[in-house]
Amino acid sequence: MLNLVFMGTPDFAVPTLESLLAWPGGRVVAVVTAPDRPAGRGRQLQASAVKAAAEAHGVPVLQPTNLKSPEFQAELRAYAADLQVVVAFRMLPEAVWNMPRLGSINIHASLLPQYRGAAPINWALMHGDRETGVTSFFLRHEIDTGDLILQERVPIAPDDDFGSLYDKLKVTGAALARRSVEAIAAGTAPSAPQAPRDDLRPAPKIQKETGRLDFSRPAAELANWVRGLSPTPAAFAPLPDGRILKIFRAQAVASDPITAPLAAPGTWASDGRHYLRVAAADGWLDVLDVQLEGKKRLPVKELLLGFKLQA
Incomplete structure (x- = not known):
């Protein structure tokens, strides 16, 4: 034993x-x-x-x-x-x-x-x-x-x-x-050296600034960044009024040049009822589950009941 x-x-x-x-x-x-x-x-x-x-x-x-x-x-x-x-x-x-x-x-x-x-x-x-x-x-x-x-x-x-x-x-x-x-x-445990590889990625400790979203990146990459930090410590981004929005779930949306032309990366948009999104390098990032600073976590449609996006 x-x-x-x-x-x-x-x-x-x-x-x-x-x-x-x-x-x-x-x-x-x-x-x-x-x-x-x-x-x-x-x-x-x-x-x-x-x-x-x-x-x-x-x-x-x-x-x-x-x-x-x-x-x-x-x-x-x-x-x-x-x-x-x-x-x-x-x-x-x-x-x-x-x-x-x-x-x-x-x-x-x-x-x-x-x-x-x-x-x-x-x-x-x-x-x-x-x-x-x-x-x-x-x-x-x-x-x-x-x-x-x-x-x-x-x-x-x-x-x-x-x-x-x-x-x-x-x-x-x-x-x-x-x-x-x-x-x-x-006495039967394998013991094999780790093979050297050229494609290795490190996994350093997550720092607070790791969660800050960089909207010069593609929308799909940003959606994955959100997934990797949810529910803690959570990805985040500043809104136009300077308040910080934590983002727990998001999805990439392709840009439609007719109905939703792509704005400059980091530009926020909302219809005030159904969606809140931000422009990325190649499309829009729809935020779906969020927390405004000082408030509780909410689905974005509930947030929009009492929130108005400021220019």
Whole structure:
């Protein structure tokens, strides 16, 4: 029976933790997660989703502020893990990922080596990909570059956004993690170096300005950008009056030179009842689900009941 240490923080990691807790071939002896952080209007300390799940199962929880601290590493070593499983956690120092006799594996939400980095789900959607997946791999020095174990492909539906694809991949990732750990325990796990490729795209952390829409780009690209950032942190653009409009769903509309001639990119238009759109490089971007600053999220037709586009 393998002793497992699980490392993760957000709810994306919870299905994997629960899958490993149910695995009869091992036991999760400890969970490592982020320290409690202030949240909400009252700024009360809030535990991570992984911590809440671990405590519900009576699993010891470690919450180090410094992964290089000798005290944390001594405490971790005392659990004598055979294997560490990492999902959506911080970068680990070598002294930590190399501690167990079988090493450490990571579950990454892309088909590595494509989309190495912190936000692979967002960037796959923002680039308009039709397929993504999850990968298990052995941790090494460089981020997301270790030897591959298993991969599972997942189609991206035309109506998927970040929220829906996130939910699909966290379930797929949990099943892949279980299969990977079972193979490692049996001594049958593949371990293949990541093949070099010329078409690789990075997946850096999403910053606030990542969401600002650039209307000099084609409308279809902008619609994908919106999908990749919905529901959070959300794409956004300033209206003619300067107010910021968050956009959660949008679609590209071809320009008709007779009924809807194309205006300069960034020009807003509305009939005041049915549509609100903005000109892109090659057509119009119809915004369908929005949130005006200081207001709640609404379908655009409801927004237009009490909103007038200013020139």
